Amino acid sequence: MTAKPCSNSLAVKTSHVLPPDTNYHGTLFGGKLMAHIDDVAAIAAERHARKPVVTASTDSVDFLAPVKAGHSICVEAFVTWTHQTSMEVFVKVVTEDLLTGDRKVCTTAFMTFVAVDDNGRPVSVPEVYPETEQEKTLHTLAPTRAEQRKERRKQSKELAATFGTSFPWNKGV
Template identity: 75%
Template sequence: MKAKPCSNSLAVKISQVMPPDTNPHGTLFGGKLMAYIDDVAAIAAIRHARKNVVTASTDSIDFIAPVKAGNSICVEAYVTWTHKTSMEIFAKAITEDLITGERQVCATAFLTFVAVDKDGRPIPVPPVYPETEHEKLLHAGAPVRAAQRRERRQQSKQFTEIFGADYPWNRSK
């Protein structure tokens, strides 16, 4: 497969934050921002692979600044690194006060997507290469983040074995 530049996968979504999207503090629900990030990251992954994808993991989403009702929220995402069937996507969310024009990064996240065939089985993805300094920085750190994800996934599997699928109130003693 022919390698593609990170920039080929760039996806951007801009929305205005309306009152139904906010919590009692008048700021965007964290879950709503998480959904925006997942949506835009999925588009970036599909653009890169030109295949259907599924979310394999979301690293911590770091909420850096609140997003107020009436502000806009802009989520950018692109593929930073690939493995055989998986892609790491970096997402950045920027809030803008539409009256003053003040902008600030409000969240960042790394997500992993896997390309899948019609039966949901993983399939190979093309390699990706960085061009800009920011892309090179993210690309260089990706193997370490991938190793951390593998370790975290192993811990999650151990927890599933320990806790199982029973609800606590249905467990017999």
């Protein structure tokens, strides 16, 4: 497989934030924003792999500024690093007050996707290489984030084993 630049996977989506998408504070529901993030990040991963993908993890979704009804969000995502069958995707969300033009980065996130075949089994993905200084920074730090992901997944599995499928107060459920 031929390596591809980060920029080949860039996916961008701009959406208007409408009142039904907001909470009682008049700001965008976090879950709604996370759905936009997952959607655009999956497009970037699939564009890179040219295979179907599944979400493997979300490292973090950091909400840095509120998104108000009537504003827009622009979700940008691209593949920053690959490892055999997985791809790390960086996501940045910018909110804009469409009346004043004021723009803020409201959210950043790292997500991991795995390319799969028709049977849902992981398949190899092309390597990715950075071109810009920002891409190089993300690419260089990616192995550290991958190790942190691996450790967090191990801890999640331990928690799942500890807690099982029910809690002490609902043994019969």
